[in-house]
Amino acid sequence: MRHATAATETMGNNSIIVTDLKICTSCERLSKKDLGIRIPRPLGNGPSRFIPEKEIQVSKVDPRTQSIFEDAFAALGRLDNISLVMGFHPQYLENFLKTQHYLLQMDGPLSLHYRHYIGIMAAARHQCSYLVNLHVNDFVQVGGDPKWLNGLEGAPKKLQALGELNKILAHRPWLLTKAHIENLLKAEEHSWSLAELIHAVVLLTHYHSLASFTFGCGITPEIHSDGGHTFRPPSLSQYCVCDIANGNGHGNHPEEKLGNHQEVSGEVEVLMERMKQLQECRDEEEASQEEMATRFEREKTESMLVATAEDDECVPSRDVSRHFEDPYGYKDFSRRGEHVPTFRVQDYSWEDHGYSLVNRLYPDVGQLLDDKFQMAYNLTYNTMATHKDVDTSMLRRAIWNYIHCMFGIRYDDYDYGEINQLLDRSFKVYIKTMVCSPEKTTKRMYESFWRQFQHSEKVGGHLFFVSLQCFGPCL
Incomplete structure (x- = not known):
């Protein structure tokens, strides 16, 4: 390394950090040496552990x-x-x-x-x-x-x-x-x-x-927050600091990505074909009310058999657990030997009852929540991965009703037989984990669902999931 000069930098908190600038002889780029002052370094790369930092660039919005x-x-x-x-x-x-x-x-x-x-x-x-x-x-x-x-x-x-x-x-x-x-x-x-x-x-x-x-979405703490920084120096191993900055030496294996791509090829096309077939069946015949009630009960029972991923107890830290009185988690609403009455949306709806009550007691909040629910339900750009001009309403309604089914909420006008056609078991596991036990969500799970979809589509899916999570209790 060839010596260049000394410099000071003004950080975001207005503190002055003194550094010793040097030039790397292998690539003629500047590097900095810490002169003994503890400088926090972010633990994560970007706002999310699941989404590459290059996908979330404020300068490109x-x-x-x-x-x-x-x-x-x-x-x-x-x-x-x-x-x-x-x-x-x-x-x-x-x-x-x-x-x-x-x-x-x-x-x-x-x-x-x-x-x-x-x-x-x-x-x-x-x-x-x-x-x-x-x-x-x-x-x-x-x-x-x-x-x-x-x-x-x-x-x-x-x-x-x-x-x-x-x-x-x-x-x-x-x-x-x-x-x-x-x-x-x-x-x-x-x-x-x-x-x-x-x-x-x-x-x-x-x-x-x-x-x-x-x-x-794997949100990471900001650098100034607890859990968002470390004072340990980066491990350079055999790489130059300039190589690390450019992303080398981080286990990038193109062959792994290629293998995943080949594995999921055609996944979206299969889903689109199922949507088309279901629409044709709808046009040809309509199930009776009795049959639709039976299909709801069947789906409700099957939802109990879908375990959340990594189905074990997560022990909360003291910093978190001190803010509630006792351990308590999601349990299937209708386990064997128990009967919980089904909540029919037609008997009490947000539009006819909840909206007016909330707006009367807390003015304007009812309208804000209604806007949020409607926006989440209609959050689509009519795309599925690389396909454009796709009507995704059937898929979105299947997800909407499956989540509510897990909480004992039924829509009389929906054929719950469509859920098993559009949502495979692994996707159901993901949804149930995200909605019922979100602390068990992992990067592997995020990467395993909608594998051909863009990150923006996955984030849109999460906005849809969580709006439903809020919507159910508001009913």
Whole structure:
């Protein structure tokens, strides 16, 4: 290495880092030597562990997305990795940021520090340390009592009472009864008003679903966050620092990618042909109501036989577990020997009942949620991998209804026999894991579903999944 000069750099936190610049004799490029000052280095490469960093480049986004990013940074003082990944779909991102800003910062029944603490409680139920840490910082910034962060037992009794509702909504929403609501509204001490409770429920479901998106897309902590940095120097092994910067020496094996591509060739075409055949069958004959009810019961039973991937217990860290009272997770809503009544959407719908109730008690939130649900349901660019002008509505409705089927929700006008035609077992395992036990989602699982699809299509699929996760409890 040939000596060049000494220099100083101004980092994002305005600290000055002194470095010794040298020129690599093998490639005539500058490298830097640490002069003893501990400099944090990001643990991950980019906003996601699952999506290559080159796919998420802020400098390459279109003007509309750039404007959304700038507005988010101006409002929050940061641009988090969730927003960067969600930026694949700017229209949805805009709605998401608008909804979250309203829930957390605009006038509402709950105080600001209560809102962030409820966000912590909700994220902790799904063991999402990323969101927990994010809202721990926000909670302190808006004047929250740091003692509450020592554990749920240190929070006010009113928030502790919300714990039961939190765990049921997160893991087994079909068990929610009128009594749970009455206990919160009619408590002799520390009771909730109906408006406060609506605000709290929307926050809980928002962060339960956002935790699924965080795990499902492999969101990494930002460099300034807990778990987002290290002070260890990079391991250079036998490579020059310039080689490392250019991506050499990281186990890139083109032959492996080629093998995967050959393995999945034709997967999309098979799915498109099934969609075509199902549409033709629909046009020729329509199943009776009795037959459709039988097919729903059959699919409901089969969904119990689909185990979540890596089906073992995930032990949460103390930083997360202290924010809830007891371990509690998803269990199939209708196990053998038990009978749970099916919830028919026609008996109580978001459009006819939920929307008006939410809007009356927490003005404008009903409209924001409705926009989010409609946008997620219609989130399509009529593409499937390399194919354009494809009507994907049949596939999207199969996913929509399968997720609700796992929570005991039935649509009378849907033929549940279509689900097995369009969703193979491995895809069902992925969906169930992502929605019911998101903390068990792995990179291998992300790569194994829709293998010919683009990353933007996969992110769109996750937005669809998690909006349903929020939509179900809102029913």
